[in-house]
Amino acid sequence: MRTLNQLNFNNQRAVVRVDFNVPLNDKFEVTDTTRIQAAKATIDHILDQGGSCVLLSHLGRPKGKDPKLSLSHIVDTVAEVLGSPVKFCSTTVGEAAESEASKLAPGTILLMENLRFHDEETSGDVVFSEQLSRLGTLYVNDAFGTAHRAHASTTIIARFFEENKCFGSLLEKEVLAIDKVMEKGEKPILAILGGAKVSSKITIIESLLDKVDHLIIGGGMVYTFTKALGGNVGNSICEPDYCDYAIELLEKAKDKGVQIHLPVDVLAGDDFSNDANQQVYDVMEIPEGWEAMDAGPKSQAIFHELILKCKTILWNGPMGVFEFSNFAKGTIAAGDSIAEATKAGAFSLVGGGDSVAAVKQFGFEHKMSYISTGGGAMLESLEGKTLPGIAALK
Ligand code: AMP
Numbered sequence: 479m480r481t482l483n484q485l486n487f488n489n490q491r492a493v494v495r496v497d498f499n500v501p502l503n504d505k506f507e508v509t510d511t512t513r514i515q516a517a518k519a520t521i522d523h524i525l526d527q528g529g530s531c532v533l534l535s536h537l538g539r540p541k542g543k544d545p546k547l548s549l550s551h552i553v554d555t556v557a558e559v560l561g562s563p564v565k566f567c568s569t570t571v572g573e574a575a576e577s578e579a580s581k582l583a584p585g586t587i588l589l590m591e592n593l594r595f596h597d598e599e600t601s602g603d604v605v606f607s608e609q610l611s612r613l614g615t616l617y618v619n620d621a622f623g624t625a626h627r628a629h630a631s632t633t634i635i636a637r638f639f640e641e642n643k644c645f646g647s648l649l650e651k652e653v654l655a656i657d658k659v660m661e662k663g664e665k666p667i668l669a670i671l672g673g674a675k676v677s678s679k680i681t682i683i684e685s686l687l688d689k690v691d692h693l694i695i696g697g698g699m700v701y702t703f704t705k706a707l708g709g710n711v712g713n714s715i716c717e718p719d720y721c722d723y724a725i726e727l728l729e730k731a732k733d734k735g736v737q738i739h740l741p742v743d744v745l746a747g748d749d750f751s752n753d754a755n756q757q758v759y760d761v762m763e764i765p766e767g768w769e770a771m772d773a774g775p776k777s778q779a780i781f782h783e784l785i786l787k788c789k790t791i792l793w794n795g796p797m798g799v800f801e802f803s804n805f806a807k808g809t810i811a812a813g814d815s816i817a818e819a820t821k822a823g824a825f826s827l828v829g830g831g832d833s834v835a836a837v838k839q840f841g842f843e844h845k846m847s848y849i850s851t852g853g854g855a856m857l858e859s860l861e862g863k864t865l866p867g868i869a870a871l872k
Contacts, residue, residue, distance in 0.1 A: 479645055479650065479653065479871075479872070480641075480643065480644040480645065480871060480872075481644055481645050481647075481650050482520060482523050482524075482618070482644055482645070482646065482647055482650075484644060485616055485618075485642065485644050486527070487523070487524045487527040487528065487529030487616065488527050488528040488529060488584075489528060489529070489584060490529045490530075490614075490615045490616050491529065491530050491531075491532060491579060491580075491582055491613070491614040491615050491616070492524050492529050492530070492531055492532065492614055492615070492616045492617070492618050493532045493534060493610065493611065493613050493614035493616070493617050493618070493635070494517075494520065494521065494524070494531050494532065494533050494534065494618045494619075494620060494646065495534045495535070495617075495618070495619045495620065495621045495624075495631045495632055495635075496513075496517040496520075496521075496533050496534070496535050496620050496621055496646075497513050497516075497517070497535060497620075497621035497622065497623040497624055497851070497852075498513055498514055498517070498533070498535035498537065498549065498552060498556065498589075499513065499535065499536055499537055499538065499623065499624075500513050500514065500537070500552060500555075502551060502552075506546075506551040507551075507555075508551075508552055508555040511555060511559050512851070513623070513851065514552075514555065514556055514559040514560070515559055516648050516851050517620050517646070517648060518559065518560055519646075519647045519648070520618060520620045520646035520647045520648060521533075521560055521562075521587065522560075523647065524618070525562065525585050525586075525587070528584045528585065529584060529585075529616075530582040530583065530584055530585065530586050530587070530588075531582075531586075531587045531588070532579050532582070532588050532590060532613045532614050533556075533564075533587060533588065533589045533590065534570070534590055534593055534610065534613075534631045535549060535589075535592070535593065535621070536592055536593045536594040536599065536624070536631075537549055537552070537592050537594070538592075538594070539594065540592060540594050540595060542595065542597075543595045544595070547592055547594075547595075548591065548592060549566070549589055549590070549591055549592050550566050550568070550591070552589075553566045553589060556589060560587065562585075562586075562587055563586070563587070564587045564588075564589050565578075565586070565587065565588045565589070566588075566589050566591075567579070567588055567589070567590050567591060568591050569590070569591055570590045570591045570592070570593055570595065570596060570610070571596070571606065571609035571610055571612075571613075572609065575590060575613065576612050576613060579613040579614065590613070593629075593630070593631050598630055599629050599630045599631060600627070600629050600630075601630075602628050602629055602630050602633065602634045603630055603634075604634055606630045607630040607631070607634035607635045607637070607638065608635075608638055610630060610631055610635050611635050611638035611639060615642065616639065616642045616643065616644075617635060617636060617638075617639040617642065617643040617644075618643070618644055618645075618646045619632060619636070619643075619644075619645060619646060619649055619867055619870075619871060620645075620646025620647065620648045620649050621646075621649070621867070622648055622649050622652040622850070622851055622852040622855050622856075623851060623852040623853070623854075623855055624852075624855070624867065625649065625652075625852065625855045625865040625866070625867030625868055626852075626854050626855040626858040626859075626863070626865045626866070626867070627866065627867065628866040628867075632866070632867040632870075633866045633867050633869075633870045634870075636870035636871055637870075643871055644871065645868075645871055648851065649867075649868070651848065652850060652851065652852060652855075652856075653868060655827050655847070655848040655850065656827070656829075656850075656856070656859045656860070658790070658825055658827070659689070659790055659792045659825070659827050660689055660859070660860070660862070663689070663690075663789075663790035663825070664789040664790050664825065665691055665789060665790070666691040666692060666787060666788045666789060666790075667689060667690045667691050667692070667788065667789070667790040667791075667792075668690060668691065668692040668693070668694065668784065668785065668788035668790065668791050668792070669686045669689075669690045669692070669693050669694070669791075669792045669793075669794070670693075670694040670696065670781075670785075670791065670792065670793045670794070670795075670797075670812060670816075671683065671686075671693065671694070671695055671696065671697075671699070671794055671795050672695075672696035672697030672699070672793075672794070672795030672796045672797045672798075672809070672812075672833065673697045673698065673699060673794070673795030673796065673832065673833075674697060674698040674699070674715060675698060675699060675715070675717060676699045676702045676703075676717055676720045676723065676724060677717055677719075677720055679699065679795070680723070681861040682794070682857065682860045682861050683727060684730075685860060685861050685862040686792075686860065687727075687730060687731055687734050687736050688734065688862075690736060690792075691735075691736065691737065691788075692736070692737045692738075692739060692784060692788065693731065693736055693737070693738050693739065694739045694781055694784070694812075695738060695739070695740050696741065696773055696795070696796070696797035696798070696808065696812070697795050697796055697797055697798060698714070698715035699795075700740055700741055700744070700761065700770070701714040701715055701716040701764075701770060702716050702717045702718075702720050702721060702724050703724045703728075703740055704716075704740075704761055704762055704764070705718060705721055706720075706721035706722070706724040706725050707724075707725075707762065708762075709761065709762030709763065709764075710762065710763055710764055710765065710766075711764055711770070712746065712759075712764035712765050712766050712767065712768040712769060712770070713766070713767060713768060713769040714744075714746070714764055714768075714769050714770040714771075715769075739780070739781065739784060740761065741761050741773040741774060741777035741781075741808075742760070742761055742774070742776050742777050742780065743758055743759065743760055743761055743773075743774030743775065743776045743777050744758070744759055744761050744764065744770035744771075744772065744773060744774050744777070745757075745758055745770070745771060745772040745773070745774050745798070745805060745807070745808070746758075746759055746764055746768040746769055746770045746771060747768070747769055747771050747804075747805065748767055748768055748769075749769075750769055750771070750799075751802070752802035752803060752804050752805070753804070754769075754771075754804075756804065758774045758775065759774075761774075761777075771798050771799040771802065771805040772797065772798030772799065772805040772806070772807060772808040772809070773797045773798060773807075773808030773811070773812075774808075777808070778807070778808055778811040778812075781811070781812060781815060782811065782814075782815045785812070785815040785816055785818075785819050786815065786818060786819050786822070788819060788824060789823070789824050789825070790824065790825050790826075791816055791819060791820075791824055791825070791826040791827070792826075792827050792828075792829070792860070793812070793816060793826065793827070793828045793829075793833050793837075793846075794828075794829055794830040794833050794856075794857070794860065795830065795832060795833050796809045796832050796833055796836045797809045797811075797812050800832075800836045800839070800840075806836075806840070809836050809840070810840050813836070813837060813840055813842040813845075814842075816828075816842070816845075816846065817842055817845035817846065820845060820846055820847055821845070824847075825847045825848075826846045826847045826848070827846070827847060827848050827849075827850065828842075828846050828848070828849045828850065829849070829850035829852075829856035829857075829860070830850070830853055830856045830857045830860070834849055834850065834853070837849060855867075
């Protein structure tokens with residue numbers, strides 16, 4: 479893996495693919511700067527060495543040129559977060575863009591217009607990729623969030639830099655964190671998978687069965703197992719078409735020596751709402767009219783014991799409907815237990831969509847070893863896939 483330290487940026491112009499796909503409000507103000515902050519280390523490294531940065535990013539999913547999704551809206555915020563002035567170029571490729579880029583003095587930053595104003599970006603067009611490559615002398619990819627896409631700026635562009643390309647520090651951290659779980663995890667290794675549906679997690683579960691010692695299954699996925707094992711799910715979310723698969727999975731896990739842990743009790747509501755009446759039930763005996771929406775207290779205690787015994791912990795997906803505060807206890811308890819295990823020396827990685835949101839919402843952000851910044855890219859890594867953006871740098 480070629481990292482920032484292996485290239486000399488002095489007097490070089492680095493084309494840096496960042497992920498500035500940030501949320502904007504009605505007034506086009508950035509409402510969450512996490513992704514900009516995440517790219518700061520890489521940009522600072524290049525500037526400190528006497529290089530300059532040409533920043534490439536997409537924003538949203540524009541169909542052609544859409545002024546609402548212009549990166550011009552974020553220039554001031556980027557400058558503020560990076561603590562350096564940032565110039566904006568209203569085109570992305572072509573003579574004017576190349577001319578702007580070529581004027582960059584060492585230590586300065588130019589942000590190009592939204593890559594996705596060109597359809598050639600997502601189609602991975604070679605000519606467009608070559609045009610992008612002309613904006614600088616070195617290429618750095620620091621956009622983990624799009625590393626699973628074979629787009630022009632994330633993958634194809636790398637062809638035009640031969641040896642002069644490397645991982646940015648965010649991409650490096652993400653890859654090392656995944657590696658620490660999937661390849662070099664200290665045993666016992668535990669994966670906690672939650673979320674709504676078994677069907678959306680099949681490839682991850684299959685891939686994790688070859689890597690982990692324990693697998694906790696939580697969230698809405700549980701009730702497909704309950705039904706498969708002959709229990710009553712009441713009104714709980716359930717995918718009957720996947721019951722056979724659930725049984726197959728339990729058998730596969732047994733063959734591979736992986737222990738699967740399902741909740742033993744659940745907190746159910748008599749309506750899908752935060753204010754529903756609540757009742758704890760055995761996971762196999764959820765009555766009609768009741769919908770299981772969280773792990774119950776006995777399950778939380780059992781999971782706590784297990785989590786504290788493990789040295790490597792991966793968490794993807796909430797343990798219940800954490801968006802309802804009255805059904806968030808199971809998710810909070812899992813977060814508390816992982817935080818305690820981490821404090822005691824375990825390596826914990828949280829990744830993929832809603833678990834990251836939950837971790838931030840409940841204040842566990844600084845209590846985990848690593849929180850991934852990339853939803854889809856993280857999930858594909860856990861599925862054991864090689865991400866095209868990463869393969870292109872090797
Ligand atoms: P995923 O994107 O697959 O990780 O799923 C996350 C979603 O699963 C969250 O919005 C949760 O509210 C939802 N979820 C978790 N547990 C349950 C449950 N028992 N019933 C319904 N939805 C659930």
